[in-house]
Amino acid sequence: MAPTASIRLGDKDYPLPVMVGTEGEKAVDVRKLRAETGYICYDQGYGNTGSCESAITYLDGDNGILRHRGIPIEQLAHKSDFVETAYLIIYGELPNAEKRKAFGMLLRQHAAIETQMQRIFEGYPTKAPPMAMLSSIVASLAAHYPDLATNNFEKDLASFELAAAITISKVRTIAAMIYRYQKGLPYVFPKQDLPFCDNFLHMMFTEPYKDYVAEPEVARALNMLLLLHADHEQNCSTATVRTVGSSAANLFTAVSAGICALSGPLHGGANSAVLQMLQSIYDEGDDGTRFIAAAKQGSKAGRLMGFGHAVYRNFDPRARIVGEACEDLLNKLGIKDPLLAIAKKLEEAALKDDYFLSRKLYPNVDFYSGIIMRALGIPVSMFTVIFAIGRTPGWIANWREVAANPKGRIYRPRQIYVGPVKRDYVLMADRP
Numbered sequence: 001m002a003p004t005a006s007i008r009l010g011d012k013d014y015p016l017p018v019m020v021g022t023e024g025e026k027a028v029d030v031r032k033l034r035a036e037t038g039y040i041c042y043d044q045g046y047g048n049t050g051s052c053e054s055a056i057t058y059l060d061g062d063n064g065i066l067r068h069r070g071i072p073i074e075q076l077a078h079k080s081d082f083v084e085t086a087y088l089i090i091y092g093e094l095p096n097a098e099k100r101k102a103f104g105m106l107l108r109q110h111a112a113i114e115t116q117m118q119r120i121f122e123g124y125p126t127k128a129p130p131m132a133m134l135s136s137i138v139a140s141l142a143a144h145y146p147d148l149a150t151n152n153f154e155k156d157l158a159s160f161e162l163a164a165a166i167t168i169s170k171v172r173t174i175a176a177m178i179y180r181y182q183k184g185l186p187y188v189f190p191k192q193d194l195p196f197c198d199n200f201l202h203m204m205f206t207e208p209y210k211d212y213v214a215e216p217e218v219a220r221a222l223n224m225l226l227l228l229h230a231d232h233e234q235n236c237s238t239a240t241v242r243t244v245g246s247s248a249a250n251l252f253t254a255v256s257a258g259i260c261a262l263s264g265p266l267h268g269g270a271n272s273a274v275l276q277m278l279q280s281i282y283d284e285g286d287d288g289t290r291f292i293a294a295a296k297q298g299s300k301a302g303r304l305m306g307f308g309h310a311v312y313r314n315f316d317p318r319a320r321i322v323g324e325a326c327e328d329l330l331n332k333l334g335i336k337d338p339l340l341a342i343a344k345k346l347e348e349a350a351l352k353d354d355y356f357l358s359r360k361l362y363p364n365v366d367f368y369s370g371i372i373m374r375a376l377g378i379p380v381s382m383f384t385v386i387f388a389i390g391r392t393p394g395w396i397a398n399w400r401e402v403a404a405n406p407k408g409r410i411y412r413p414r415q416i417y418v419g420p421v422k423r424d425y426v427l428m429a430d431r432p
């Protein structure tokens with residue numbers, strides 16, 4: 001028999017329906033609570049609130065499980081690539097050969113940035129934060145493709161395939177152009193015959209008269225890094241995309257909002273913080289012992305970056321994959337990065353330490369991903385931008401779920417007002 005729930009307010013019981021997801025996740029449905037009782041649920045930060053039903057990603061933080069459309073992240077990381085996983089996340093199934101080819105073709109056709117859009121870059125100072133540039137240039141796609149961005153669900157869904165491909169492909173090209181603009185280098189245009197990640201690396205690192213051709217292991221490492229970030233359930237930026245999308249705002253606008261949310265250091269910025277932490281340990285000649293001792297003092301500023309996670313309380317399955325891939329890549333490229341040695345020592349020491357064990361603090365995906373990006377030649381200032389390229393399919397899939405839900409309503413939480421009670425307008429004494 002399905003369990004039931006009720007809430008007791010004063011001496012009255014109010015029955016509440018119970019929902020169960022396909023993986024057994026349970027929820028009490030409080031949608032009618034306010035109408036029936038006058039009460040709302042208070043859940044600052046929504047840590048205990050389900051804002052939607054979603055068929056995209058399943059995450060079990062207690063058991064370190066992450067699956068996209070049912071497929072474990074470990075299998076995708078080892079058997080798939082970023083573009084195929086993007087297709088799976090957006091469309092729900094792995095593509096057959098014909099669909100994979102058509103999707104890849106759309107991405108290639110829409111990789112370039114038109115001359116008119118290129119001029120936007122010149123309006124920014126060369127020292128502009130890359131994420132600020134990325135979010136605003138992606139927002140401008142709505143102005144460049146108004147027919148795909150009508151702010152009408154039905155019309156925008158009719159051109160969704162094209163809008164999705166434009167977004168994935170151009171976010172990557174814009175990212176490479178931001179890098180080159182900031183370095184004062186001429187733009188390198190995408191090549192039609194290159195796969196997605198190879199093309200990105202080509203646009204980033206080609207020098208005058210010297211085409212950059214990515215080593216297979218380099219392109220593979222980037223592919224895996226993007227794939228591991230492709231979606232992550234209702235995180236801060238994805239919830240933002242859904243919120244903005246729920247107002248019927250178009251895909252480009254919603255993705256741009258997701259990029260803004262990702263730019264915060266508590267979300268997308270942690271990967272660069274890890275590298276800065278490792279570098280400062282190295283510069284100070286510490287082996288990590290002093291840093292661990294300081295991290296245990298409980299100050300937010302001194303935390304062991306890349307450790308702990310808001311939902312994973314056992315291990316982050318992505319961290320294991322990234323850790324192995326990091327070591328593998330550095331070996332293959334013959335790089336001896338002293339920061340990797342420090343990271344491994346820190347991990348080893350922390351995983352034996354009761355402070356971290358008792359608080360269930362384990363390495364998260366960011367702990368080793370910065371070292372991989374460094375080995376690929378990507379500067380720290382671009383780390384969060386790389387995360388954004390990876391997360392784009394997840395944002396797109398979530399926007400589509402919102403747009404295609406006939407019973408969807410605008411996201412509009414409530415609040416508990418704690419400001420002044422009603423008072424009269426009185427002109428300040430010093431005002432004429």
Ligand code: ACO
Pocket residue numbers: 266267268270295296298299302303304305306307308309310311359361364365366
């Ligand atoms: N180093 C040292 N102590 C820590 C750390 C850490 N990295 N993370 C949490 N703690 C401690 C806290 O001080 C607290 O201790 P207390 O119980 O004695 O007060 C306890 O562990 C629980 O901490 P919370 O802040 O409640 O954990 P929460 O789940 O809210 O935070 C977070 C998760 C923000 C990820 C946190 O672990 C953190 O700041 N980690 C470092 C930053 C980081 O790596 N972020 C990337 C996350 S992954 C991603 O976004 C892709």
